[in-house]
Amino acid sequence: MTFWQAVFIGILQGATELFPVSSLGHAVIIPSLLHWSYKQSDPSFLPFLVLLHIGTAGALFILYWRDWVAIIRGFVRAAIRGRVVAPEERLAMLLVVGTVPTGVVGVFFQKDFQALFANPRAAAAFLVLNGVILMGAELMRRRAERRAAVEGRERVVQEEAFGEIGGLSFRTAALVGVCQISALFPGISRSGATMAGGLLASLRHQEAARFSFLLATPIIAAAGLLEVPRLFTPGIPLTTYVISALLAGLAAYGSARFLIRYFRSGRLDPYAWYCVAVGVICFALLR
Amino acid sequence: MTNSWPVTIGLIVLAVIFAILAYLYWVGDIQFLTSTGHGVHHSHGYLFGGLTILSLVAANFTRPKNKPDF
Numbered sequence: 001m002t003f004w005q006a007v008f009i010g011i012l013q014g015a016t017e018l019f020p021v022s023s024l025g026h027a028v029i030i031p032s033l034l035h036w037s038y039k040q041s042d043p044s045f046l047p048f049l050v051l052l053h054i055g056t057a058g059a060l061f062i063l064y065w066r067d068w069v070a071i072i073r074g075f076v077r078a079a080i081r082g083r084v085v086a087p088e089e090r091l092a093m094l095l096v097v098g099t100v101p102t103g104v105v106g107v108f109f110q111k112d113f114q115a116l117f118a119n120p121r122a123a124a125a126f127l128v129l130n131g132v133i134l135m136g137a138e139l140m141r142r143r144a145e146r147r148a149a150v151e152g153r154e155r156v157v158q159e160e161a162f163g164e165i166g167g168l169s170f171r172t173a174a175l176v177g178v179c180q181i182s183a184l185f186p187g188i189s190r191s192g193a194t195m196a197g198g199l200l201a202s203l204r205h206q207e208a209a210r211f212s213f214l215l216a217t218p219i220i221a222a223a224g225l226l227e228v229p230r231l232f233t234p235g236i237p238l239t240t241y242v243i244s245a246l247l248a249g250l251a252a253y254g255s256a257r258f259l260i261r262y263f264r265s266g267r268l269d270p271y272a273w274y275c276v277a278v279g280v281i282c283f284a285l286l287r
Numbered sequence: 288m289t290n291s292w293p294v295t296i297g298l299i300v301l302a303v304i305f306a307i308l309a310y311l312y313w314v315g316d317i318q319f320l321t322s323t324g325h326g327v328h329h330s331h332g333y334l335f336g337g338l339t340i341l342s343l344v345a346a347n348f349t350r351p352k353n354k355p356d357f
Contacts, residue, residue: 082347096341107334226330 003240005036006048010244013052014059014251017220018213018259020192020271021278022130025123028186029282032120047231048241053224055245059253060217067214071095087166091214097170098177098215103222105181113184124282126187131275133188134268137196141267144202155265162204165211172201180215187279190216195268205263213256294349302342309335 001009009027016023027049061068074088075096084090145151148161168176179197183190191212198208231238311317313332 079344079347082350083352100338100341103334103337107330222333226333 001036001045001048001240005031006237006240006244007247009048010052010055010246010248011251013049014056014248015255017056017248017252018060018191018216018255020130020134020189020195020268021275022123022127022183022187022189022192024183025127025130025187025189028123029120029127029286032286033282044233044236046227047233047236048244050224050227050230051241051245052248053220054228055247055249056252057217057221057224059249060213060220060256063253063256064214064217067091068217071214091165094165094168094170094173094211095214095218098173098180098211099218101174101177102180102184102219106184106219106223110184113186121283121286123187124279124286126185127275127279127282128187129279130188130192131272131277131279133182133196134192134272134275137199138268138272141199159204159206159265162202162207164207165203168201168203168211176201176211177215180219189275190219192268192271192275199268205266205268206260209259209263290349290351292351295346295351298342298346298349302339302346305335305339305342309333309339 009031012030013023013027016026070088071092074086074090075092077086078084078089078093084093142151145158145161150158150161176194176197179193180190182188182193191209194212194215195205195208198211199205201208203211231241308317309332312328312335315328318328
């Protein structure tokens with residue numbers, strides 16, 4: 001992999017990690033479309049992905065650092081006390097409940113899912129499926145809006161009819177966490193799956209995005225940190241990888257800020273259509 | 288969450304089982320559902336270590352208390 005290819009993949013991964021369009025799918029499909037010669041099964045590619053994930057998780061920690069300080073304190077307090085008494089303690093426990101399913105499945109079956117990495121056509125097909133999931137979530141949301149009698153009103157008013165993260169039950173948080181498992185397939189977006197789960201759980205779009213980003217942070221960070229020892233393999237171009245990771249972090253920070261603002265009134269529809277269109281085109285081109 | 292001693296004791300037993308599994312994966316004595324089928328699997332060890340802590344936290348939550356939950 002050349003320096004500029006690494007930089008491009010870094011920015012692409014950081015920018016698409018938080019958009020509901022599957023960063024992994026893009027990282028698999030685009031190099032194949034551009035006929036780049038490096039192999040993603042190469043032992044030096046995993047450390048590269050590790051650093052990009054650390055960069056993205058770092059950006060999310062910086063963006064939500066106040067929340068994370070409160071969440072970590074809240075977890076420790078509630079765990080010692082054996083009782084939840086404050087909103088940040090409840091949020092901490094919701095995140096734990098939502099993170100465990102992906103953590104368990106990821107550790108045991110990650111390699112099986114990674115076997116699909118070498119197949120860009122499978123990633124393109126999953127990208128189409130991702131678009132269908134997002135469309136389905138918005139369809140269900142529109143039905144919920146009709147039931148709440150806010151159909152046709154201003155988007156901000158429509159959003160006010162739905163809830164915040166604090167109102168989630170632990171069972172619902174676990175189900176949103178289960179949705180995150182689907183993101184182990186390249187082409188299915190982690191943030192898309194959890195945002196769709198959040199919408200089905202009657203969260204506002206902005207709250208669904210916030211919960212998705214908070215839920216993603218420990219998983220992305222753990223996936224990166226667990227593989228840190230691989231970075232010290234001889235022959236790894238560490239400087240290039242670190243620069244790419246920094247750019248991935250910057251891109252992730254920018255895209256997270258954009259999305260939080262966008263989801264005040266925006267919907268998942270544009271991303272759904274993008275996934276379907278790009279997935280179909282790539283599936284045809286990658287014959 | 289149900290507050291009763293049997294649930295609490297069950298979760299403590301589960302925590303002990305998870306702790307043993309964490310140790311066995313860490314030293315490489317078991318290979319169940321691992322990718323290579325040999326060697327140590329630190330990620331599995333970390334996972335079961337984390338599940339041990341969470342089981343103990345859950346046990347503390349289910350321990351019967353005098354005050355009602357939030």
